[in-house]
Amino acid sequence: xxxxxxxxxxxxxxxxxxxxxxxxxxxxxxxxxxxxxxxxxxxxxxxxxxxxxxxxxxxxxxxxxxxxxxxxxxxxxxxxxxxxxxxxxxxxxxxxxxxxxxxxxxxxxxxxxxxxxxxxxxxxxxxxxxxxxxxxxxxxxxxxxxxxxxxxxxxxxxxxxxxxxxxxxxxxxxxxxxxxxxxxxxxxxxxxx
Numbered sequence: 285x286x287x288x289x290x291x292x293x294x295x296x297x298x299x300x301x302x303x304x305x306x307x308x309x310x311x312x313x314x315x316x317x318x319x320x321x322x323x324x325x326x327x328x329x330x331x332x333x334x335x336x337x338x339x340x341x342x343x344x345x346x347x348x349x350x351x352x353x354x355x356x357x358x359x360x361x362x363x364x365x366x367x368x369x370x371x372x373x374x375x376x377x378x379x380x381x382x383x384x385x386x387x388x389x390x391x392x393x394x395x396x397x398x399x400x401x402x403x404x405x406x407x408x409x410x411x412x413x414x415x416x417x418x419x420x421x422x423x424x425x426x427x428x429x430x431x432x433x434x435x436x437x438x439x440x441x442x443x444x445x446x447x448x449x450x451x452x453x454x455x456x457x458x459x460x461x462x463x464x465x466x467x468x469x470x471x472x473x474x475x476x477x
Contacts, residue, residue, distance in 0.1 A: 340463030403456035
């Protein structure tokens with residue numbers, strides 16, 4: 285190979301040298317661009333994962349508070365005695381986080397999004413179901429429809445409705461758990477029998 289290079293005359297040796305240097309430079313540039321793309325993809329994946337985790341944590345916290353409200357209300361409805369009517373919360377008024385995060389739901393998997401939308405759909409229908417049972421939304425005294433006045437005879441049905449809705453909300457919370465709980469803690473948790 286060196287004999288061939290030495291045998292070149294005039295500018296041919298300079299041309300071959302320039303061509304070789306350019307080829308090596310182009311290969312180095314391509315390898316650098318590919319490595320940079322790999323690093324950018326890793327960074328973007330990490331950012332997307334962090335965004336998904338924060339969205340899941342916020343939605344999970346809101347859904348847990350709604351679930352707790354539904355279950356607490358269902359529990360207290362078992363002791364409604366002697367009164368003609370009772371108040372029950374309109375849990376749709378507890379929704380604050382979801383409207384702000386609707387554009388970020390795409391960060392979560394499809395089944396999780398379905399469970400979340402199913403839960404929020406029921407939460408949105410909660411007061412309508414209570415009204416169909418004969419409830420009257422409150423609007424006076426600054427309550428802004430946060431409570432629904434129900435007749436005592438509807439306490440068992442309202443309690444069952446709240447338990448059913450809480451179960452659907454729990455399913456959404458369970459779908460969000462893997463995003464929030466680190467994988468190392470999930471593995472070490474004992475399985476429920």
